[in-house]
Amino acid sequence: MQFRIASVFLLAVVLLAGLHQAAGQRDAELEKQLQAAIHREMVDGDLKAAIEMYRKIVARPGGNRTAAATALLHIGQCQEKLGNAEARKAYEQLLRDYPDQQQLADQARARLAALPQTAAARAATVRQVWAGSRTLGAPSRDGAYLTFRHGSEDLAIRDLATGQERRLTKHDSVSEFAMLSVPSPDGKQVAYTWYNYGSYDLRVVGLDGSEPRVLYRHPGELYPMDWSPDGKNVLVKLYPKGWSPDDKNMAIQIVLVSVVDGSARVLKALGSSGARVRFSPDGRYIAYDSPQQPGSREHDIFLLALDGGREIPLVQHPANDAAPDWTPDGKRILFRSDRTGTMGLWLIQVADGKPQGTPRLVRPDLGNFTPMGFTQNGSYYYEVSTATRDVYIAELDLATGKLLAPPSPATQRFVGSNDRPAWSPDGRQLLYLSQRAPGVWGARALCVRSTESGEVRELVSKLDQTVVWAGWFPDGRSLLARAFRQLYRIDVQTGDFSPVPLSNKPLGWPPACSRDGKAIFYHPNTGAAIVVRDLQTGQEKELHRIAEPSYYSAGVTVSPDGQQLAFVVAEKESGSKVLKVMPAAGGATRDLLRGVQLPGPSQMAWTPDGLSLLFPQRASSADSKVGLWLISVRGGEPRKLELTAEGLRDVSIHPDGRHIAFTATQGRSEVWVMENFLPEM
Numbered sequence: 001m002q003f004r005i006a007s008v009f010l011l012a013v014v015l016l017a018g019l020h021q022a023a024g025q026r027d028a029e030l031e032k033q034l035q036a037a038i039h040r041e042m043v044d045g046d047l048k049a050a051i052e053m054y055r056k057i058v059a060r061p062g063g064n065r066t067a068a069a070t071a072l073l074h075i076g077q078c079q080e081k082l083g084n085a086e087a088r089k090a091y092e093q094l095l096r097d098y099p100d101q102q103q104l105a106d107q108a109r110a111r112l113a114a115l116p117q118t119a120a121a122r123a124a125t126v127r128q129v130w131a132g133s134r135t136l137g138a139p140s141r142d143g144a145y146l147t148f149r150h151g152s153e154d155l156a157i158r159d160l161a162t163g164q165e166r167r168l169t170k171h172d173s174v175s176e177f178a179m180l181s182v183p184s185p186d187g188k189q190v191a192y193t194w195y196n197y198g199s200y201d202l203r204v205v206g207l208d209g210s211e212p213r214v215l216y217r218h219p220g221e222l223y224p225m226d227w228s229p230d231g232k233n234v235l236v237k238l239y240p241k242g243w244s245p246d247d248k249n250m251a252i253q254i255v256l257v258s259v260v261d262g263s264a265r266v267l268k269a270l271g272s273s274g275a276r277v278r279f280s281p282d283g284r285y286i287a288y289d290s291p292q293q294p295g296s297r298e299h300d301i302f303l304l305a306l307d308g309g310r311e312i313p314l315v316q317h318p319a320n321d322a323a324p325d326w327t328p329d330g331k332r333i334l335f336r337s338d339r340t341g342t343m344g345l346w347l348i349q350v351a352d353g354k355p356q357g358t359p360r361l362v363r364p365d366l367g368n369f370t371p372m373g374f375t376q377n378g379s380y381y382y383e384v385s386t387a388t389r390d391v392y393i394a395e396l397d398l399a400t401g402k403l404l405a406p407p408s409p410a411t412q413r414f415v416g417s418n419d420r421p422a423w424s425p426d427g428r429q430l431l432y433l434s435q436r437a438p439g440v441w442g443a444r445a446l447c448v449r450s451t452e453s454g455e456v457r458e459l460v461s462k463l464d465q466t467v468v469w470a471g472w473f474p475d476g477r478s479l480l481a482r483a484f485r486q487l488y489r490i491d492v493q494t495g496d497f498s499p500v501p502l503s504n505k506p507l508g509w510p511p512a513c514s515r516d517g518k519a520i521f522y523h524p525n526t527g528a529a530i531v532v533r534d535l536q537t538g539q540e541k542e543l544h545r546i547a548e549p550s551y552y553s554a555g556v557t558v559s560p561d562g563q564q565l566a567f568v569v570a571e572k573e574s575g576s577k578v579l580k581v582m583p584a585a586g587g588a589t590r591d592l593l594r595g596v597q598l599p600g601p602s603q604m605a606w607t608p609d610g611l612s613l614l615f616p617q618r619a620s621s622a623d624s625k626v627g628l629w630l631i632s633v634r635g636g637e638p639r640k641l642e643l644t645a646e647g648l649r650d651v652s653i654h655p656d657g658r659h660i661a662f663t664a665t666q667g668r669s670e671v672w673v674m675e676n677f678l679p680e681m
Helices: 002-042 047-059 065-081 086-097 102-114
Strands: 125-132 145-150 154-159 165-167 176-183 189-196 199-206 213-218 222-227 233-238 252-258 264-270 277-279 285-291 299-305 311-315 321-326 332-337 344-351 354-363 369-374 380-385 388-397 402-409 418-423 429-435 444-450 456-458 467-472 478-483 486-491 497-500 519-522 529-534 540-545 564-570 577-583 590-594 612-618 625-632 639-646 649-653 659-666 669-675
Touching (some): 002 047, 047 065, 086 102, 145 176, 154 189, 199 222, 199 233, 213 233, 277 321, 285 321, 311 332, 311 344, 311 354, 321 369, 332 369, 388 429, 388 639, 418 659, 429 467, 612 649
Parallel strands (some): 388 418, 418 649
Antiparallel strands (some): 125 669, 145 154, 154 165, 176 189, 189 199, 199 213, 222 233, 233 252, 252 264, 277 285, 285 299, 299 311, 299 321, 380 669, 418 429, 429 444, 467 478, 478 486, 486 497, 519 529, 529 540, 564 577, 625 639, 649 659
């Protein structure tokens, strides 16, 4: 009997050891599967594949409870990143089926508390995320960070939870800087525009500290709009060099650039500028807005099917409908529209690339804002510019540099929207522009202020285009004005206008009149020369040329006697900006000052005696305070005058040599987010 009991006991021990060994093998295998799923999630960023791997671990019969609970927690986290409501189900299953896994259950409770409430219980919120300079960026899909331009040069990210900032690039000169940027779907990379001495790069940089890569280089403007959902391509808008909105022969292109090899595929040519281009979450369509007519401020919204290039009208209305963004579920498109008289957010349902029903107003009266995009949980980020600019008049003693009278506003009307002052040749009037509609091409009024009385009157122009710059002809009876890329002569009294013909479209810098009013000095849209045009004969002569990628960084300024020109060149070789002077008839140039820090866009001004130049200059590129400096054209060191202002630019000096008119700008932007605002389907 004892022998039999001992035998049974020994057999049980052997069986138990075998079971433990088998369980150990199963646990090791399960641990290996769990680590593989975590690698697929965290390293590869393939969330959907990781979810399937985690589900197999949970479904395994007789599996390890800790492994199953861990897999459920990761399923919830993956679903959160994808913006799916299934995240709640995963956390609830963990709490229901594995309450013994206390640490994992506590994490699941914390994640559940952080999830948005159900549609019936949640409340829509609008809150400010950040206030600073203009971001030119977008939020990451998981809402962890925001891309922005640090100072006026480098690309950076801002942690939206902690507020910490980190630069991703490092510029080498004042003529290199980041512009628009957009994070990749997995948040590990950022695509951005890098301006580099007149050319534009599409670059990609990782958040891991790796060096930026140049994907695509373009001589005209280039802006990344979005990533394909699989992260393999970047959607880009390309502008041809010297592009003009009124030139029908110069089309903007929507291009898909490969992240792997930089190869580009043109998807669509637009006749005029579209503001925003976005991928659908399933990658089958892109949404974009385009002007209803060339040069029109009113836009409509279209879809482009990527399987065959079919263009599908989505929103067509007499109002300005623009800036489309797909909701994370891919079933609706949010856009802005002024169809009620003020700018608001509207929503239209989409199925199989076709509009379903009519648009619905979801947020009225948002004013002038720039969309930044959705995160996966349906939060919508946008930017509101609160930048202001006003014209001021100060009195200076140029001999001593002393400020005789502090700056005072030239007008109390339309505060925050006035710029580009210019004294009339006799000094009796001050011309300036007053913006009345938002946007770069928003309507502007031509205003003239009487020097004697301070009264302001608006000039009635018959030119039905937005004037973005204007100056006086030497006769004091007409203006030289630029609307888009065309110059016009506008009569101050009658408002009549006539085109000023040029062989090339002028660059963005303002042209200048000769002192007798018979010639125009300008930069052609190639940006590599200074040309003078005789307005009577139509003959043109090239006076100066630079070798690209160096470029002109200010307009031409003519001396009071008409004998000299002043301009600024950003040199690629030296990496600095150089103030130069040369004879107005052509000839050798002289370097007057190297390393000048002109805040762009800005202009210089000759003193009435023609012996010196006034120019604004900031202490550093990151400094918002700008001082007024004076330098003799005979040479020598520049002198800093007592006049300093926030964002000082557009300097114009009265014929008396004492009164200075200028624009002071304060650039500030606010990033806001709307949460829980999308209506139920």
